Amino acid sequence: SPWLTTRFIGRDLHYHELLESTNFSARVLAGTGTREGSVVVADAQSGGRGRMMRSWVSPGGVNLYFSLILRPRVPGIRVPQLTLLAAAAVHQALCSCVPEIASRIKWPNDIMVGEKKLCGVLCEMQSEPDMTHFVIIGIGINVNIGEFPDELRNIATSLFLESGRMVSRPELLASVLNHFESLYEAWLLHDDLGFVLPYLHEYSLVYRRQVIIRQTTGDVCGTVSGIARGGELMLDLDDARTVLISSGDCLLCRQ
Numbered sequence: 001s002p003w004l005t006t007r008f009i010g011r012d013l014h015y016h017e018l019l020e021s022t023n024f025s026a027r028v029l030a031g032t033g034t035r036e037g038s039v040v041v042a043d044a045q046s047g048g049r050g051r052m053m054r055s056w057v058s059p060g061g062v063n064l065y066f067s068l069i070l071r072p073r074v075p076g077i078r079v080p081q082l083t084l085l086a087a088a089a090v091h092q093a094l095c096s097c098v099p100e101i102a103s104r105i106k107w108p109n110d111i112m113v114g115e116k117k118l119c120g121v122l123c124e125m126q127s128e129p130d131m132t133h134f135v136i137i138g139i140g141i142n143v144n145i146g147e148f149p150d151e152l153r154n155i156a157t158s159l160f161l162e163s164g165r166m167v168s169r170p171e172l173l174a175s176v177l178n179h180f181e182s183l184y185e186a187w188l189l190h191d192d193l194g195f196v197l198p199y200l201h202e203y204s205l206v207y208r209r210q211v212i213i214r215q216t217t218g219d220v221c222g223t224v225s226g227i228a229r230g231g232e233l234m235l236d237l238d239d240a241r242t243v244l245i246s247s248g249d250c251l252l253c254r255q
């Protein structure tokens with residue numbers, strides 16, 4: 001369906017022509033008690049942010065920048081799993097809206113075409129005084145942007161650059177929200193990501209590949225042997241040990 005068919009995700013939609021960051025606005029809104037599933041969308045961002053304090057290029061009229069507000073009643077330790085859940089939802093939406101491109105999920109939060117980044121997910125959690133927490137899932141998708149700044153040209157791409165055609169932003173947004181709601185409802189019923197692991201493996205960019213995990217504590221090198229039910233990356237080290245990696249930047253080694 002090209003339209004929104006959800007029960008609650010995206011039923012309250014706050015659209016703005018320009019915001020500093022949809023994650024920032026969603027956080028303010030969530031603090032005022034906005035209901036679960038509310039979505040903040042901006043046509044352009046003046047201070048779009050990525051992980052690790054990086055900026056997210058956010059010109060108007062071409063791409064998608066939006067943030068979901070969730071209030072899952074699960075232990076905070078499970079919340080990072082929502083990053084992979086959102087990435088899976090974006091991937092499923094791309095498969096239905098732009099079937100001619102083959103995108104892959106790069107653990108933990110990117111959608112890639114080849115070695116170039118198409119989409120990023122930024123998941124943030126905040127605890128409230130009553131011990132509950134809310135979660136902001138920010139998603140940026142390079143849709144119809146035709147040209148990137150010099151420094152991004154070799155590492156970023158868009159649906160337009162990959163498919164050679166314009167893709168409808170409202171339709172793609174509706175599709176991401178439709179897919180996300182199904183995955184989120186299943187995730188709330190289960191205790192972990194077990195139910196989407198086959199999907200995450202099938203479309204993983206890093207599965208069975210050699211990677212370097214860059215963490216604040218240093219680099220770890222190994223071969224990815226899977227994604228665990230908790231969303232961690234399973235890494236086979238050179239000394240035959242297997243470790244679970246729960247965060248960090250994942251760099252692909254040359255094949």
Ligand code: BTN
Pocket residue numbers: 020021022023024045047048049050051052054056064065066067109110119120121122138139140141
């Ligand atoms: C990353 O790859 O590091 C994550 C990028 C997330 C970008 C999106 S765009 C909508 C939302 N608002 C932001 O400021 N960031 C996220």
